[in-house]
Amino acid sequence: MNVVDGVIRLMDGYPLYGDPEQPPFDIIQYSPIHYYITWACVEMLGLEHDRPNSIYMVNRVVSLLANLIMLWVLWRLGVHLRLELWLRLLLMGLMFTWMHEPFFSRPDSVYQLCCAVFLGAALRTLGQGKLSWASAMRLGLWSALVLFCKQSGLGPVLAVGLGFLLTADRQTTFRYASGVLLFNVLFLSALCLLDGWHNVYSNLVLGNVNGFGWPWFAFDPREPYIGMGLWVTPAALFIGWRYRKLFSTQSVFLFIAAIVMYVWAFVTATKVGSNMNYFMEHWLVCAIICVLFISRSAGTLPLLRHGLALALCAIVLLRATWFTKVFVFSGYPPDEIANYNDDLAAIDELRAHGLQATDAVFVVGEHSFIDQALGTRAWMKMKDIIRQSQSNLVLDHRILFDPERNGQLRFLLSADSTAFVKLEKEVFTGFHPSFRPAGAQLTSAIAEPSRRAWCGSNKSWIGATLCCGPSGSGPVLGS
Amino acid sequence: MNIPENVEQETMPERLVRSAYRAMPWLLGFAMAAAVFSRAYIIRHVHTSVSPK
Numbered sequence: 001m002n003v004v005d006g007v008i009r010l011m012d013g014y015p016l017y018g019d020p021e022q023p024p025f026d027i028i029q030y031s032p033i034h035y036y037i038t039w040a041c042v043e044m045l046g047l048e049h050d051r052p053n054s055i056y057m058v059n060r061v062v063s064l065l066a067n068l069i070m071l072w073v074l075w076r077l078g079v080h081l082r083l084e085l086w087l088r089l090l091l092m093g094l095m096f097t098w099m100h101e102p103f104f105s106r107p108d109s110v111y112q113l114c115c116a117v118f119l120g121a122a123l124r125t126l127g128q129g130k131l132s133w134a135s136a137m138r139l140g141l142w143s144a145l146v147l148f149c150k151q152s153g154l155g156p157v158l159a160v161g162l163g164f165l166l167t168a169d170r171q172t173t174f175r176y177a178s179g180v181l182l183f184n185v186l187f188l189s190a191l192c193l194l195d196g197w198h199n200v201y202s203n204l205v206l207g208n209v210n211g212f213g214w215p216w217f218a219f220d221p222r223e224p225y226i227g228m229g230l231w232v233t234p235a236a237l238f239i240g241w242r243y244r245k246l247f248s249t250q251s252v253f254l255f256i257a258a259i260v261m262y263v264w265a266f267v268t269a270t271k272v273g274s275n276m277n278y279f280m281e282h283w284l285v286c287a288i289i290c291v292l293f294i295s296r297s298a299g300t301l302p303l304l305r306h307g308l309a310l311a312l313c314a315i316v317l318l319r320a321t322w323f324t325k326v327f328v329f330s331g332y333p334p335d336e337i338a339n340y341n342d343d344l345a346a347i348d349e350l351r352a353h354g355l356q357a358t359d360a361v362f363v364v365g366e367h368s369f370i371d372q373a374l375g376t377r378a379w380m381k382m383k384d385i386i387r388q389s390q391s392n393l394v395l396d397h398r399i400l401f402d403p404e405r406n407g408q409l410r411f412l413l414s415a416d417s418t419a420f421v422k423l424e425k426e427v428f429t430g431f432h433p434s435f436r437p438a439g440a441q442l443t444s445a446i447a448e449p450s451r452r453a454w455c456g457s458n459k460s461w462i463g464a465t466l467c468c469g470p471s472g473s474g475p476v477l478g479s
Numbered sequence: 480m481n482i483p484e485n486v487e488q489e490t491m492p493e494r495l496v497r498s499a500y501r502a503m504p505w506l507l508g509f510a511m512a513a514a515v516f517s518r519a520y521i522i523r524h525v526h527t528s529v530s531p532k
Contacts, residue, residue, distance in 0.1 A: 060522045067518070086503045089503075092511065093507045093510055093514075096511055097510070306496055313506065313507065316507055316510050316511070319514070320513045323514045323517040324516070327518075327521050
């Protein structure tokens with residue numbers, strides 16, 4: 001959802017990375033490439049965010065297309081590695097079915113495509129002996145694309161660098177490092193010129209300080225180790241080292257890359273809010289090691305070879321079954337469309353009760369379509385990020401509700417008739433309703449008489465105007 | 480995959496392995512088609528996330 005918010009910023013003419021402590025208080029957590037691609041598609045199609053589901057659709061199409069192009073890249077890589085047809089399919093199947101929800105509408109899909117191209121290019125150069133300057137520049141460009149799709153791309157870039165350092169000559173490593181530095185500095189300079197270095201730092205670095213946690217590893221081993229195939233890690237590392245002579249020059253490189261990426265993924269996945277998607281680059285290397293072993297060990301080691309092939313095929317079949325079961329047969333609750341329509345109807349009601357084109361709105365609660373339909377006029381949309389943030393961003397919520405400093409904020413919406421606004425440790429109360437649907441009960445202690453509230457639709461959205469209070473009187477919703 | 484020159488001399492386990500390898504491209508192709516279809520299926524859904532609640 002937060003990815004769509006970034007696209008909406010661009011649609012409304014805002015820079016992608018703004019000051020998170022100023023209206024509309026957005027925090028964009030990821031590098032820019034996916035946002036710009038999706039925004040370009042949305043602009044070409046002439047879509048508006050007043051029907052936000054259309055942006056979700058474009059976002060999902062971009063992600064799926066990136067995944068399909070990645071499959072083509074893996075096919076080409078399989079041809080280069082002289083893999084048999086079914087092993088190429090196995091490699092593609094593993095990667096596609098491992099790409100779970102975070103790859104459906106987030107920067108991870110384009111990032112993973114760039115990672116596959118980057119790793120494929122690195123593998124190709126290993127077979128060519130010394131790295132030419134042209135190849136080094138190509139690798140540098142792809143490394144910048146990887147990093148500017150997602151910050152965690154630093155792991156693969158370092159892994160390839162370490163691989164070159166330990167398996168190739170110094171000149172190769174120097175040229176690779178030069179290409180990486182050149183293009184990443186160029187990209188970063190362009191981004192800072194565009195949006196300002198302080199804003200880029202605030203969003204991409206401080207916006208990701210979410211605290212430490214590791215539920216993916218500690219509490220339910222079925223998810224990471226069985227469901228997502230993390231058991232492949234020890235298998236690939238064992239094979240990559242024990243049978244390294246089977247793969248010639250690529251073996252040590254792949255082994256090093258797999259270890260570095262595993263460590264990197266493990267560290268980055270301990271950020272609160274992260275997911276198993278951080279292991280996908282590592283899994284890509286592991287999958288390449290496994291299919292290379294199956295291909296090169298034909299005629300030898302029948303038990304290990306057949307067992308590994310059978311297990312990997314079983315993973316693809318099970319994951320594909322899971323996809324189909326969850327997304328086609330389980331489906332979605334029937335009230336989703338009703339909720340969507342209620343959210344949009346709430347905005348129409350707000351307009352009927354005085355919402356002007358320059359007014360801003362604060363929606364109580366997270367993940368509402370109202371936020372996106374209003375675009376940058378909805379302030380502090382990313383409450384989940386702010387809730388998780390361990391940095392000092394947007395902690396003074398009184399700024400948000402201070403009519404002297406934020407005179408544009410006129411309306412506040414809540415789906416709960418007894419709602420109050422709780423942001424971090426502060427609770428804002430004092431709410432006077434002026435209209436609401438039949439049956440909705442407000443138990444409010446009345447605040448300033450000039451403030452008014454609104455309710456409507458099946459979701460019972462409740463609204464209040466904010467701008468009319470006396471200076472310094474503070475925010476208004478609650479009971 | 481290794482296909483012996485004289486298939487009649489294959490033992491039963493060898494024949495099973497060979498059949499399994501021959502079936503694999505079809506199985507993998509079908510599984511991937513189903514997964515791609517599932518991804519395409521969710522594109523039009525109205526939801527802020529992609530996971531069913």
